[in-house]
């Protein structure tokens with residue numbers, strides 16, 4: 001599970017994998033998408049398919065180095081074992097160590113959204129796992145995930161994922177909530193990409209004449225680059241998620257810029273190309 005890295009001008013982006021496996025089924029994860037829709041993608045992205053109905057899912061995080069500042073984007077499923085993800089245990093800490101990064105070296109943790117597979121390593125025994133970091137989340141996600149209905153649903157998926165892994169960030173005084181476009185580091189701008197969750201945000205990274213996007217969960221599967229209408233069951237607002245995918249596909253393809261996605265295979269880094277008149281995900 002080695003990470004992959006790209007250089008964007010002076011900024012380094014490293015894709016890390018917390019866990020991966022055939023944790024879900026197509027019929028369960030994408031209940032509104034008929035089986036025929038997937039067929040053409042079996043040959044194109046074989047790494048995403050396991051047997052008849054199994055979908056291989058990677059849970060990733062992204063490390064960004066800007067000068068002497070180190071940013072971690074999302075914190076995976078956590079130490080686990082997490083039943084929803086095949087009782088697996090997250091490997092983020094080993095991945096960071098492999099890249100020479102200690103928890104103390106992280107200055108900023110940016111949470112693209114607050115789903116349980118993006119907040120798992122936020123805290124260790126009630127204390128920040130990254131003791132020198134500020135944690136950044138979107139205010140609207142924070143509010144939505146603390147409504148009784150959403151919180152209860154999330155806790156039913158992964159017990160403790162709001163109350164243990166998210167809520168204490170505020171009490172510990174390490175949390176900054178942001179709204180709208182916000183520059184979180186020089187050359188790293190957060191911007192809203194709503195749909196998967198209400199307050200979902202992505203990062204636009206620019207340095208010199210180069211740029212990249214770190215997309216969180218705008219895409220879960222490379223087929224969504226071509227068929228933007230495919231929605232995972234966890235998209236809170238499917239029409240908004242489709243709209244966001246359309247906007248990102250057009251923009252990323254026009255600029256030819258590299259992308260990082262938390263769930264994309266094999267390692268989360270790729271580009272959107274035009275192939276036979278359609279858009280397609282191409283891993284780097």
Ligand SMILES: [Zn+2]
Nearest residue numbers: 115117217262
């Ligand atoms: Zn996710």
